[in-house]
Amino acid sequence: MESRNTNFLQFLKMKISSPLTILFLLFLLQQTLLSAMADLQLIKNTCKGTPSSSLCLKILLADPKSQNADLTGLALIGVDAINNKGLEILKQIVALKESRPELGPVLDHCAEVYLAVVDADVLSSRDALRTGMAKFAEQGMADSAVEAQVCEGSFGEHGHTSPMLGSNNAMIDVANVVRAIVHILLYG
């Protein structure tokens, strides 16, 4: 038994140390490296076509799925980022309703528009990207940016300073980046 194992191990060692095997393993390694580099290349090239390549890279690289994603997959990661940001902002609105009751009506309006982002724009954009109807995803991302602007503008229209400037601007920036990714998908 032992001698058979030993023979087997010796057989393996021989095979591994042979030039052909090394060639094959190096080829595999090279293919894996190339594949990973190609995906990173796709991410980098895609992000260059957006208004903020650093924000784009941040969003995409934060999601491990981006490593093996095609352009549609990258766009879907972007839509997820919109969704996450939108949910985060909705939580912020709930907290503000408590700490700043005088802003109640404006905050309600902000909640309304962010619900449109999360309930309508995000869901529609995901369906659109998955089925090859990217133009509806571009519409959804464009709308998300406008909804954020509507929320931000509502404070001023009612004589208040916005406590959500950072969040609204963040949503606008992310939406513009993701819209650009979808645009690249559409225009090829």
Add this chain to the structure above:
Amino acid sequence: MASSSDLENPNASSALPYSYTPLPDGEQTAEPAVVLHPKKAVAFLVCAFLSVGFLVALIGNNGPLAPKNLNTNVAPSTVATTAKTTPLSRGVDKGVSEKAFRPLLGADNSFPWSSNMLDWQRTGFHFQPEKNWMNDPNGPVFYKGWYHLFYQYHPDAPVWGKIVWGHAVSKDLINWRHLPIAMETDQWYDEQGVWTGSATILPDGQLVVLYTGSTNESVQVQNLAYPADPNDPLLINWVKYPGNPVLVPPPGIDDKDFRDPTTAWKTPEGKWRITIGSKINKTGISLVYDTEDFKTFELLDGVLHAVPGTGMWECVDFYPISKQTENGLDTSVDGPGVKHIVKASMDDDRHDYYAIGTYDAYKGKWTPDNPTLDVGIGLRYDYGIYYASKTFYDQNKNRRVLWSWIKETDTEASDISKGWASLMGVPRTILLDKKTKSNIIQWPVEEITALRTDATVFKNLVLEAGALVPLNLPAASQLDIVAEFELDEATVQRLNGADVAYDCAQSGGAATRGALGPFGLSVLAHDGLVEHTPVYFYVAKGVDGNLKTFFCADQSRSSTATDVDKSIYGNIVPVLKGEKLSMRILVDHSIVESFAQEGRTCITSRVYPTKAIYNNARLFLFNNATAATVTASINVWQMKSADI
């Protein structure tokens, strides 16, 4: 997930495995240093050369992408603050403050969109379902005495989603009866959506429908469906052919680039032929299939037509038009007195383009009369919001009728508040323009005039340069306006021409004055013009003395709301010697359809005023030219609402 502070500082450097500098072509990575025996060194070097070669090839193909211009008409204007001012409003001359619109602090807690304002937006005579989302018209057909319209419908929300076929019928293309959903997403081959399709009536009267299904795996396939009871004129129930799908994406065509089959037409061999839009790389194409039974198909070599750089062709339409007569033609008609139109909806820019050309029935190919005005790069059906359109031959009245989807240009939040999104344009007849021969003319179907009631007529109003005339009307939200204009010849003659380019979209709209324009009508206008939507002609005289006429619809001051699209749409319109300038405008709440020179140039706009609504909507006539006097004659009809 990135923290919010990171998102607030998008320029902060991030930790990346590679330093982020722009990648020149051919950048190479350093080779790892490895010590090997000679034999293995050779093997390694061979590998290394292979890998380097592969890397170079890869990077060479993935060169840096140029930043894309995001300036499309898809989304509402992203400029949040400009709508507060009303530059150059006529109101200033009349003593109305430029800053009339400023909500009193604390006094007005209502946000821009009250339910009053949103309710007003619903149209009086444009087809729309009771609620939720609609897009492309499908399978329009006249069958057993009824006009049928099917449409892409999302029953769950006022936004696109899993789509089914909505259905409605009409006797006159104007008054509609809504029917149950015709086809649901109940098969694996249309589980993600019962998408766009067309109807064909066979010589024996049978009706068949081909439509695109988005399968459970999001592959785009073509399916056959037919009425469950062909004797039911309302075509309520439908059967999907058990052998579906009848077509799947052919080799070389992506699973998601294969949709919207056309109405079929007869080939010289007596078979049926359809075309389906697609793309190869960035070239938009139209594939051709022949069939004898709508169940098995033969893909023809090549394509009906292709235009590089135009991207995916959606909703392709292909039909004959007569060179001589003033009626439409059945889709199968061919012959010396006939031209053929190829039309496609460009996925990339969301516009519908068409071209006139010649069809070779034996080869299954079509060639444009003017390749510089080819499909996707030349003429559009409409220079505003108008997409996914489709024609059908109406054998009832021997005309070719065009339907189109008109989306919203407000925010999704507003659509959710009001509970609906999208309209169909008023159906239009299509004919070859017998005078220019290089474009079609479109005109609202004649049945729409049955909605006209009280007429107000203005004859030969003389408008000096800079004139603004309110037209006294009982109401101004549902109107059919026909207007004729004449520039004073003397000024036109004496004017020195200049070759200054004019483009409606970049012009600044009706407030930008030239010697010979703009002049026209301002619809959905408020007293003081705090809100108004000018539809106008702008005439430019070139250095050679020739006149060019532009026709524009200007939404830039259409609303004090900041979350609606404020684009200006339009195009040049051919005007022949001796022709007066004429326009027709259908005003129907949040949609305005404008036609110049009997339908040579058409513009559909969505307008969402907050003040110029109900009793406060007005109509103004204006001449904002600096030099010329304009004489105008106008008929304005109030429009009744249709049953929809």
